[in-house]
Amino acid sequence: MPTDEKDRERQRFRHIRRMILVRVLLLPFLVVMVVFGTVAYYFGTNLKSRVGSELARIASDHGRLIEQFLAERTANLNFAAASHSLEELRGDGRLSAVLRDLQGSSPAFFDLGVFDEQGNHVAYVGPYDLTGKNYAESAWFRSVREKGVYVSDVFLGYRKLPHFVISVKREYGTSPPWYLRAAIDTYFFNDLVESVRVGKTGEAYLINASGMFQTRRRSGGSLMEVDPDRAPYRSQDGGIVSFVAKDGSGTRYVNATARLRPTGWLLVVRQEAREAYAPLYRVWVIGISIILAGGGVVVLMAFLLASSQARQLVLSAREKRQLGNQLIMAGKFAELGEMSVGIAHEINNPLQVMKAEQTLMGDILSELEADGSENKENLAMIRDSVGQLGIQIDRCKQITQGLLSFSRKNDAVQKTIDLASFIPEVIRMVEQKARVANVRICFEPDTYIPELFSDPSQLQQVLLNLLNNALYALKDREEGEIRITAGCEEGSVKISVADNGCGIDPEFIDRIFLPFFTTKPVGKGTGLGLSTIYGIVERLGGQILVSSEKDAGAVFTLRLPIPTKARVRGSSLEETPRRA
């Protein structure tokens, strides 16, 4: 097959395979992606909502717990204030006993102080020396004097350590009011607030209205520092808000916030989105892995299937095209056959007249010579011309015979032929010529070659013509070789004659079997050799195929039918003509 034809077939093959692949893969791929996308979307939405709800629930519970803690500590102080008078608490040792009682209720109480109406620290029990200090101008004092109860933000105060205080006002009858104040152990309070555990990255902390940490933050943030991530925090009075936001370092967090009532602090419960949404990421990874792995298998299978289908389609297209070409050729040959018969007959008639005239001229010349004509030189020239006429008439006769052997529906004499001995006999006929041309002819028969039932003289002509053509193709080669094989293939006898000669030009290959088609120089060939072969092989019920590559050689392959048993048995029919 010519190279551009091969390229066209390769392109067609790729095109068909691509078409099949697109049709086979695109729709399922879209469906899978839509299903996966839908599932992942709903799963993700559901998961996010659940994570948000869970954090909100935790924030709500924890917020209540902290409120409860503060309320209880306030109640403890109120009880202590109500159950003592200012004078009692001023007395030596009493305040210490009260602190011990309070610490019995909650170890969070760190120290305890008593203040008179002017804000003077009249009694104190704790690790610092604060007695005698005046707090009249302190914000907490003003606030507790006004509201009766006050829980401060975390501050340094005289202690120079972060802490917060709960203070209560004691008023009874007409006596001047006094105040009881306790500092809360920040470590204890921190532990309480931090005790929330949500996965590995979950944490809880408090910030005040200014965004200052009221408890530490595990992921970074000390007491009284301003929370750098506070900007996106949202809050709703009396309600819980959950949202997703990035912190300063770009890490995404799922947050839930709750505003605590007595202090206005904001409880933040948060967890890294990466961890909170891990199941969603797992679903994505698993889903995409399954799609990729399954898709890979599907693509591979589809590819193999599409390749095989495309190959089949290209093959059948090629067969169809070849069949079409064969039909066209067969029609062409049939027409040519009819035409050849007509031409040969019409030329043979005048040739017959010319032959007769030429013979008569010869006779007359002989008589003139016998009569002893004087101009012997002229007579010799006429004799030469008449002889030349005879030669040319014979040449015309050979052409008409060649034409007729292409188209002749004459009778084949069928005999049993053993190719293993028949082919070497034919080779011997051209052996001398091959030796002179320095061409090696080798015969490679298969171990089993079925016997043929065919016309030996016609088959001999076919093989001789092929060998002569091969020898002509090898005339300029230094190491010419003709390789003849014979064997059995697909129910027919296959004989091939291959040479490593100049090959056949791809543009001529469709025409080489046509009568008078020749690439030989004028006078070197009639162009009837291959057409004769074609005619004979058709008559013998066979087929002749050619394949060639320019400058690499040509292979002519004959396929001849293997005789049925009946025909072999009927070898008594030998010499019986069989009409092709």
Added chain:
Amino acid sequence: MSHVRLLLVDDEERFLATTRILLEKRGVENVRTAANGQDALEILGKGGVDVVVLDVKMPGMDGVEVLKRVKQEHPLVEVIMLTGHGSVESAVDGLKLGAFDYVMKPVEIPVLLEKIEEACGKRRAHEEKIRAAKVNEIISHPMAVFSDSAED
């Protein structure tokens, strides 16, 4: 060969004339010619023809048709079919219908002469057989000669 009485039938008149001269030069003295089947049958009707060289393809009545008529009307006359290659099938049909042989155009005169001689030999042999048979019959039934003489 001088004893052969030959009839050449072909639509090529020049071929007829030349071949006649050539054959006469080679000792076939009694050569008649016909340019079509009808003329040929007329000549044959007059008798005195041993061998007919008959072109297969002729306008009007073709060679095979003429052959049939010849074999019907003059069974002893031997016919050599002359054909261009294209009509070998017709020539083979001719053989089946009783033609002596066929030759392909363009034929060499010596080849044609040889065939004519063979055909003539066959004709002579037939005639000899018939004559012998008649002699035998006369010897065994001498009186029959007188009663059947009118039919001869």
